[in-house]
Amino acid sequence: MMGKTCFETGDLCGTIELLSSKAEVISAELMKEFERLKAESPEDIFNFSNGYVNGFGDLAEDGRPCPAAPIKYVLYSRKHIEKFMQYIPFFIEHFGKKAFEIGVGPAYLLTLLKNVLNMDMHGIDIRLKDEIVYRRIREELCVDKFVFEHKVTSGIDIPIPDSTELLISFWTVFNRDWELEDHKWFIEHCRQKLVGDKELIFRFNNEGFLDKTEIRNYYKSIAIFPLKTDANFCIIRL
Numbered sequence: 157m158m159g160k161t162c163f164e165t166g167d168l169c170g171t172i173e174l175l176s177s178k179a180e181v182i183s184a185e186l187m188k189e190f191e192r193l194k195a196e197s198p199e200d201i202f203n204f205s206n207g208y209v210n211g212f213g214d215l216a217e218d219g220r221p222c223p224a225a226p227i228k229y230v231l232y233s234r235k236h237i238e239k240f241m242q243y244i245p246f247f248i249e250h251f252g253k254k255a256f257e258i259g260v261g262p263a264y265l266l267t268l269l270k271n272v273l274n275m276d277m278h279g280i281d282i283r284l285k286d287e288i289v290y291r292r293i294r295e296e297l298c299v300d301k302f303v304f305e306h307k308v309t310s311g312i313d314i315p316i317p318d319s320t321e322l323l324i325s326f327w328t329v330f331n332r333d334w335e336l337e338d339h340k341w342f343i344e345h346c347r348q349k350l351v352g353d354k355e356l357i358f359r360f361n362n363e364g365f366l367d368k369t370e371i372r373n374y375y376k377s378i379a380i381f382p383l384k385t386d387a388n389f390c391i392i393r394l
C-alpha cells in the first residue's frame with residue numbers, strides 16, 4: 157500500500173488492506189485514549205460517543221471496551237469489513253452508478269463500493285462530529301466529505317442527491333421503531349426521488365424487522381431475498 161492514496165486502489169484486495177490498515181491505526185489511537193481517560197477522566201469512558209461502552213453504558217466484564225461498542229469496528233475490523241463480501245456481487249450490475257447510503261457508520265461499505273466498483277457514493281449519518289469512532293475512520297479514509305448529517309425520520313424529506321439510482325442501508329437502525337405506515341411512506345419517497353435503476357438494497361437489523369411480522373410480510377411482497385443465509389438482506393426494484 158506504500159505510496160497509494162485512498163482513491164488509487166481500485167481492487168478488492170487492495171481496498172480491504174487499506175481499510176484494515178486504517179482501522180489498525182485508529183484502534184491504537186483509541187486504545188491509547190482509553191488508557192488516558194482511565195487515568196485522568198474515567199467518567200468519560202462511559203460516554204457512548206467515545207466508543208467504549210455498549211448502548212446500555214457497559215464495558216466488558218474485565219473492564220476493557222465492550223465487544224459490542226462502536227470501537228468494535230476497529231478492534232475487530234476484519235470481521236466488520238469482510239461481512240460485506242457476500243453482498244458485493246449484488247452491486248456489480250451497478251458499477252459506476254450513483255448511490256446513496258443511509259447510516260454510513262465507518263464507511264467500510266461506502267469505500268468498498270467507491271474504490272472497487274467505481275460507484276459515485278454519498279450518504280448520511282447522525283451526530284457526525286460526536287461519534288468518535290465513525291468520524292475518525294471516515295476521516296482516515298478521506299470519505300468524510302461524501303457524508304452529510306441527516307437523521308432519517310418518517311415523513312421528513314431525505315436529502316437524496318439528484319440523479320441517484322440506488323439507495324442502500326446496511327445494519328439499519330433508522331427504522332428500529334417504525335411501523336408499517338412509516339415503511340410505506342419511505343418506499344414511496346424513494347420511488348419519487350430515485351431515477352434509472354431505482355433500486356433499494358437493504359440489510360436490516362433484527363430489531364424493527366425480524367421481530368415485526370407485518371413489516372417482514374410487507375417486504376416479502378415487494379422485495380426479493382436472494383441470500384438463503386441472510387433473511388435480513390433484500391433488494392427492491394421500484
Ligand SMILES: C[S@@+](CC[C@H](N)C(=O)[O-])C[C@H]1O[C@@H](n2cnc3c(N)ncnc32)[C@H](O)[C@@H]1O
Pocket residue numbers: 258259260261262263264280281282290306307308309325326327328329330
Ligand atoms: C449499526 S450501524 C451500521 C453502520 C454501517 N451501515 C455498517 O453496516 O457497518 C447503524 C448506523 O446508522 C446510523 N443511524 C442511526 N439512526 C439513524 C437515523 N435515524 N438516520 C440516519 N442514520 C442513522 C448510526 O449512527 C450508525 O452509523
